[in-house]
Amino acid sequence: MCKTKTSTDVVTPIPKPRNKSPRPSKTFSDSNSNSNFNFNSSSSSSTTNNFNITNEYSTNLFSKSSNNSHASLSSLREALAENPHIYDFSEIRSATNNFLSKKFNSSSSSTSWRSTVRGRDVLISQRKLRRSLELQQLCDRLSLICRSHHSSIIKLLGASVSGNYIYLVYEFVSGANLTNCLRNEKNPSFTVLCTWLSRMQVATDLSHGLDYIHNFSGLNSNVIHNHIKSSSIIITEHESELPICAKFCHFGTAELCGEVEENRDGKVKKIEGTRGYMSPEFQVTGIPTQKSDVYAFGVVILELLSGEEALRFVINEESGEYKRISVIENASQAVAGGGGGGVRKWVDRRLKDSYPVEVAERMVVLGLQCVDENPEKRPDMGKVAGLVSRLYLESKTWAERIGLPTDFSVSLAPR
Numbered sequence: 206m207c208k209t210k211t212s213t214d215v216v217t218p219i220p221k222p223r224n225k226s227p228r229p230s231k232t233f234s235d236s237n238s239n240s241n242f243n244f245n246s247s248s249s250s251s252t253t254n255n256f257n258i259t260n261e262y263s264t265n266l267f268s269k270s271s272n273n274s275h276a277s278l279s280s281l282r283e284a285l286a287e288n289p290h291i292y293d294f295s296e297i298r299s300a301t302n303n304f305l306s307k308k309f310n311s312s313s314s315s316t317s318w319r320s321t322v323r324g325r326d327v328l329i330s331q332r333k334l335r336r337s338l339e340l341q342q343l344c345d346r347l348s349l350i351c352r353s354h355h356s357s358i359i360k361l362l363g364a365s366v367s368g369n370y371i372y373l374v375y376e377f378v379s380g381a382n383l384t385n386c387l388r389n390e391k392n393p394s395f396t397v398l399c400t401w402l403s404r405m406q407v408a409t410d411l412s413h414g415l416d417y418i419h420n421f422s423g424l425n426s427n428v429i430h431n432h433i434k435s436s437s438i439i440i441t442e443h444e445s446e447l448p449i450c451a452k453f454c455h456f457g458t459a460e461l462c463g464e465v466e467e468n469r470d471g472k473v474k475k476i477e478g479t480r481g482y483m484s485p486e487f488q489v490t491g492i493p494t495q496k497s498d499v500y501a502f503g504v505v506i507l508e509l510l511s512g513e514e515a516l517r518f519v520i521n522e523e524s525g526e527y528k529r530i531s532v533i534e535n536a537s538q539a540v541a542g543g544g545g546g547g548v549r550k551w552v553d554r555r556l557k558d559s560y561p562v563e564v565a566e567r568m569v570v571l572g573l574q575c576v577d578e579n580p581e582k583r584p585d586m587g588k589v590a591g592l593v594s595r596l597y598l599e600s601k602t603w604a605e606r607i608g609l610p611t612d613f614s615v616s617l618a619p620r
Contacts, residue, residue: 290363290374291344296322297365297372301329319377326377327362330455332462334369343461350457353422357414359439359452364461371462378452380441383407383505387435387512387553394555396512397440401560402604403449404509405597407440408568410451412590415502418456419495419586431459431493433501434482435508435515459493481516481531485578496580499589503575507532510568512553533576536569561603564596 298304300320309328310317316331343366351361360376386397398404418430432455439452478487484500487493504515511532518527539551548566549558571592577583 292363292365294365294367328375328377330373331370334371346460355414355417357410357452358456359454378439378441380439383435383438386440396555405600407451408593409597412593414453416586416590429493429495429498434479496583499575499583503572506572507536564600
């Protein structure tokens with residue numbers, strides 16, 4: 206029997222259960238954020254407010270019960286991919302066993318440990334602060350850098366500061382740096398990048414990653430990387446559907462460590478660089494620009510094509526003098542030879558002449574354009590990324606035409 210209006214009026218509606226706020230996976234402690242830094246700040250509230258969500262949604266949440274709103278905000282804030290963590294220094298000490306754990310990497314400028322922080326596999330990099338930064342200034346920079354997302358950039362998760370050192374926490378990416386992939390000291394005749402397509406894949410990833418940093422990161426029109434070199438590029442295997450993927454390390458390191466600073470003239474000055482990757486104008490002025498990034502990228506491309514070091518010195522046993530060998534000079538001589546013969550002799554012999562010569566020539570020319578002594582003649586990374594993508598597609602068509610497998614696989618396992 207159908208219910209009449211009268212019968213339905215007396216039915217007491219059963220209230221629907223309210224959805225519980227999602228349980229936050231981790232708790233963000235405002236007290237931790239205040240204790241991480243040994244800087245002078247006016248109040249601890251500035252740190253907390255820096256990462257508060259101040260849109261209409263958060264206002265509506267606060268209009269409800271305080272407990273639910275705090276839980277919701279904490280969960281939402283933790284879930285945001287671009288939300289940087291301000292780690293308490295005790296977390297860094299605990300993760301590194303008071304810095305007694307085995308070091309993952311060590312150099313004159315940084316020391317790294319692989320560890321687990323807040324349930325994530327991370328790489329903790331210790332770097333020296335070049336100059337003091339205000340707490341709010343450091344938080345703002347960290348927030349901007351962590352906002353960048355690209356498959357060719359290793360993600361910065363957060364940071365902690367103690368004394369004269371800053372500890373940068375990156376997501377850990379399994380793989381090997383490009384230097385070791387190209388030049389294996391134990392087995393010089395072997396390289397994981399043994400096919401032309403694998404090297405074109407690396408070039409494509411790097412060109413699009415640097416194009417993103419320069420033109421699409423959303424930071425500002427003058428954002429630069431500053432640490433482009435083969436040892437700061439990680440080659441990973443089996444990510445998504447791609448056999449390999451190339452990723453930039455250390456994006457934002459110069460900004461956070463105080464290696465660059467805006468002067469009264471609106472210019473920035475970098476304290477140090479890497480020999481072989483510094484553009485001529487940067488060696489003179491010490492001022493890095495996007496054009497100096499393009500120069501370093503060009504050096505990496507020439508390394509990738511030849512397998513040679515960017516710059517090395519060989520001693521003459523007879524005279525006892527050192528001879529300077531530059532990958533740029535060798536590439537220029539190869540192109541000057543004309544007819545493709547010079548380039549064919551110069552390209553890495555471990556590729557066994559199995560590559561489209563015309564494409565290789567255009568890649569060498571592109572690399573030399575990027576390292577032009579006149580910064581105004583160097584191409585924008587948008588144009589570089591477009592050209593590299595076209596050359597990659599031409600290489601893939603060439604491989605399909607001659608019957609080479611295009612779904613190549615590599616292994617980064619030690620040999």
